[in-house]
Amino acid sequence: AYAARFSPDDPLSALEVGEQPEPEVPAGWELVTVKAAALNHHDLWSLKGVGLKAEQLPMILGGDAAGVTADGREVVCHGVVAGADGMGNDTDPNVRFSLFSEHHPGTHAERLAVPSVNLIDKPAELSFVEAACLPVAYLTAYRMLFVQGGFRPGETVLVQGAGGGVSTAAILLGRAAGLRIWVTSRSQEKADRAVELGAHEAFESGARLPARVDGVLETVGRATWEHSLKSVRNQGTVVVAGMTSGDPSPAGLPHLFFRQIRVIGSTMGTRAELRDLLSFMAASGVRPLVDDTYPLAEARTAYERMAEGELFGKLVLVGE
Amino acid sequence: AYAARFSPDDPLSALEVGEQPEPEVPAGWELVTVKAAALNHHDLWSLKGVGLKAEQLPMILGGDAAGVTADGREVVCHGVVAGADGMGNDTDPNVRFSLFSEHHPGTHAERLAVPSVNLIDKPAELSFVEAACLPVAYLTAYRMLFVQGGFRPGETVLVQGAGGGVSTAAILLGRAAGLRIWVTSRSQEKADRAVELGAHEAFESGARLPARVDGVLETVGRATWEHSLKSVRNQGTVVVAGMTSGDPSPAGLPHLFFRQIRVIGSTMGTRAELRDLLSFMAASGVRPLVDDTYPLAEARTAYERMAEGELFGKLVLVGE
Amino acid sequence: AYAARFSPDDPLSALEVGEQPEPEVPAGWELVTVKAAALNHHDLWSLKGVGLKAEQLPMILGGDAAGVTADGREVVCHGVVAGADGMGNDTDPNVRFSLFSEHHPGTHAERLAVPSVNLIDKPAELSFVEAACLPVAYLTAYRMLFVQGGFRPGETVLVQGAGGGVSTAAILLGRAAGLRIWVTSRSQEKADRAVELGAHEAFESGARLPARVDGVLETVGRATWEHSLKSVRNQGTVVVAGMTSGDPSPAGLPHLFFRQIRVIGSTMGTRAELRDLLSFMAASGVRPLVDDTYPLAEARTAYERMAEGELFGKLVLVGE
Amino acid sequence: AYAARFSPDDPLSALEVGEQPEPEVPAGWELVTVKAAALNHHDLWSLKGVGLKAEQLPMILGGDAAGVTADGREVVCHGVVAGADGMGNDTDPNVRFSLFSEHHPGTHAERLAVPSVNLIDKPAELSFVEAACLPVAYLTAYRMLFVQGGFRPGETVLVQGAGGGVSTAAILLGRAAGLRIWVTSRSQEKADRAVELGAHEAFESGARLPARVDGVLETVGRATWEHSLKSVRNQGTVVVAGMTSGDPSPAGLPHLFFRQIRVIGSTMGTRAELRDLLSFMAASGVRPLVDDTYPLAEARTAYERMAEGELFGKLVLVGE
Numbered sequence A, B, C, D: 001a002y003a004a005r006f007s008p009d010d011p012l013s014a015l016e017v018g019e020q021p022e023p024e025v026p027a028g029w030e031l032v033t034v035k036a037a038a039l040n041h042h043d044l045w046s047l048k049g050v051g052l053k054a055e056q057l058p059m060i061l062g063g064d065a066a067g068v069t070a071d072g073r074e075v076v077c078h079g080v081v082a083g084a085d086g087m088g089n090d091t092d093p094n095v096r097f098s099l100f101s102e103h104h105p106g107t108h109a110e111r112l113a114v115p116s117v118n119l120i121d122k123p124a125e126l127s128f129v130e131a132a133c134l135p136v137a138y139l140t141a142y143r144m145l146f147v148q149g150g151f152r153p154g155e156t157v158l159v160q161g162a163g164g165g166v167s168t169a170a171i172l173l174g175r176a177a178g179l180r181i182w183v184t185s186r187s188q189e190k191a192d193r194a195v196e197l198g199a200h201e202a203f204e205s206g207a208r209l210p211a212r213v214d215g216v217l218e219t220v221g222r223a224t225w226e227h228s229l230k231s232v233r234n235q236g237t238v239v240v241a242g243m244t245s246g247d248p249s250p251a252g253l254p255h256l257f258f259r260q261i262r263v264i265g266s267t268m269g270t271r272a273e274l275r276d277l278l279s280f281m282a283a284s285g286v287r288p289l290v291d292d293t294y295p296l297a298e299a300r301t302a303y304e305r306m307a308e309g310e311l312f313g314k315l316v317l318v319g320e
Ligand SMILES: [Zn+2]
Pocket: A226, A252, A255
């Protein structure tokens, strides 16, 4: 599945499903036969042209993948290509990085070229479909909760905006790690689903909480920012990985300095963190939530469903 | 239950069960009716005279308690008395502290005087018996794993010496927090029990592990120290809270500096950490392992069982 | 010197200098004979009525002090009164605190009541006048640089807005700790003075810097916020302690999450940090910058100078 | 200067000074014309055969260097070769590393092959001789003090064993960073020199200190270990980078767990830390202490002086 053109208004019209050339495999990279590849909203943005240039077209989409290498190794593909050659130190703040489908062909294909350092062994306990859900949304949630936030068992974390991919991952992972998870949502249905998934309590967006929380996961931005700052305890932490409703105005600095709050930006995660995430899932039994799977040839149906919204978990394309 | 005298060789002969004066309640302290109080090995050491002076006799034993205050509040009693008046900052390295039964009467009694800052609300989800297991062994394990060690979900932690009170707590808490828990034991029976409790793998003491671990919990000391240093990964962490087999010789410093290992001492935990532990248990459903309960009047039977060893969980004395 | 009334437009008209009743000395507090007390902008805001209520009038002003206790101990007075009784744990996020002149009489007086835990020994190397400069502006800068920012020798820190009290303190302290200090200013004169004080380079406000910095100290807010976010390196830290130009709009979250920046609120500092600051000054020889000193009876002149601005260091009132 | 053979008893007899083949320059490495290269005790150990195998002979000695690349760039050479190709992530605990003269030819030569990632720009403020002193001893001290120890301005750090290369570096760097530095020595002369260098106080080895310290730097081991553990405050930090007097027995674990001390192993430092160290020196004016310099052709004289001991700073070989 690839972007044949850009269409800001009708992204699905920019999507084509069909043969593309085999990916080039630079020195130090390996060719992976894709067994499963998940969809992310990032893929719709690519169809709209966000982050891509016309001369990059056609661009194969997709950021998540699990598959098999030429020598039969079952792997999960870390989605952050670090440095010009893909071999860079992914913890070095100075190294530039891109995701699959940004500079290199994406994962919604039969075969994918991957830097060898990005190939992480798939634990036997996880299926390819489950493993393919992890490198973007679940890794993002893992890093937000356990690295940038550093939240400990028993602490309360507020997840703003139930229903998003990262939010769902955060509910499942946070619950499995012994955190107390509270969510907000504008929709009663999403709130109910969040509780079914394991959230301890769900609140209407903007509601006054029974107590201040140790931390907040923010991916909503403008619509929830003031609530996040008011809801976090003194010296608590707000981790921010996106802003689906835009950049907040004002920033709310007085909340920060009077109550010594910290706000920490986060994006994706490192190879070592993906390894820890996989070990966490294998060791704890927690599994990603899959809404549905589709053969790669039916990728258009999957993209249509994502564009419609109202998903309850990940959509995954499966290879043969 | 109190130490009437000291007996290094036959500690049970120093134990008496019977009436003692009501505890004094200094300003800022509250009287708690003890509903449940657990036993710890520390209580046997007290009967041997370790940490006590003759002029302190008779000393009521016991460090753990849950109960009810005069105004009906259901509480867990944090066992660290900080500062001369019990009101000290329990995170300040300069503040002196003691445990119940060291300077102030212990918990194996009908009523207990407790600094009001040490009274933590008992979550409704936990029974008094469960809550009484937590302030010593479980809080120690919580701090070792999540504060001093800072281990994250998916990381592997080796617990040396399955069967001890802190080790059992660490297996249960670590598992419930998404860690991968490995244990060692000299006894096949204890190893099997550890796996039943949730340890992912059990090894014979000193066995070469399949891979180095992110962290080690040490309470054994001399008998396992070299194994701990060899088993932890480069830049990994060994958390030490005791040494049942004595002080190791040699220290093994080359392991530390060549591989940049950190060794962190830990003892008990703070009031805030006890609050987090209670929240963790309520939120995750994990519960302490109770071997058996006894009425306070039958405390001698409980002490005899602890002296015999071979416990599978905590022994708890229950009030009326 | 005290606020006899409030005057948002002409704060000096609300100031009176003259006798006030001796301060009450609650249990656990001590009476200090004030040898020196510095002025802060906070004192002008108090005259405008910010943070005070009419029923608190007359309120003695002043947040900084150094002096002598009844038994002859030379002390610096930590300015944060923690908890209702002043004995609270000043590292506990749940403890409420106030500064002198907010709930308790301030330091611009002959005698001052201080919680005994707030009395820190004055090092012999510092004069009373020097010591009196530290508890507000210098402690704030110390915490921003070395606790919240955690900047290490050789790292580059940008101080926004040369000339302010905290900024001047940050230049002096950062330089003495081996940091590389860059400042911005809208005034060439202030920029020149900053370099004389030890700043390594001074830039016009908003100027593109030669390289991104490891950290930023923000006390300006709206006028410099975007520049701060653009100037800090990936995974760098912005420490915020105020906003003299107002709350920024927008917040600039994309800078945070794309480049994993952290923004940390900070206010004042703890008793332990004041002890470290005093030790730092005694050990390194760095001294606070004093613009001028005035007898307490001439406090009005000092206030007038502060209201005019254009200070080059602290104004200090001296007792007999 | 190279090891022509090994001699545990008479290391200087294993030293030869003369022509050796030009170093090979693998892909990604660069050839550096050595302008200055310092001596370290590690070089004497190499002559004794420690860490080397006979088949590696002849091995050019030396771990420190500053010089000029083929295109005229003035550089300091980071001495840690990370990974098989020298391009590894030097913060990754799993990456194997070696120092110059361990697997690759050392720095006591006219030309040196260096992984390009290890070439750090020499600040103009530092001479080549000064810069050549830094990559081993000063970088080790920098990491111990500011990364592993994390000591803050005003904190007190005890340096065990004045006179060693790392100890001298720690005194100079710690002092320039606003720490309070205490040292111990068995020799009055070394103690006096330490105070001249900037140590605030010097004590006889094993002496009871006026107060407990925030941290200890340990490179002595057995002879000072118990003193280090007794001297550090509750929750303080001992950083260990070597043990010239052997491995301590016993380990002293009770000090660790009763008082929650942390012991952190440290070795060398990262490229990023070397960059910070260079910036620190340029920004603060602190300079390494140089005992004497020798032309490369007179390396034997320099090695003889090092073998005799009683140095007061680094010995540096200078190229043409
Ligand atoms: Zn607000």
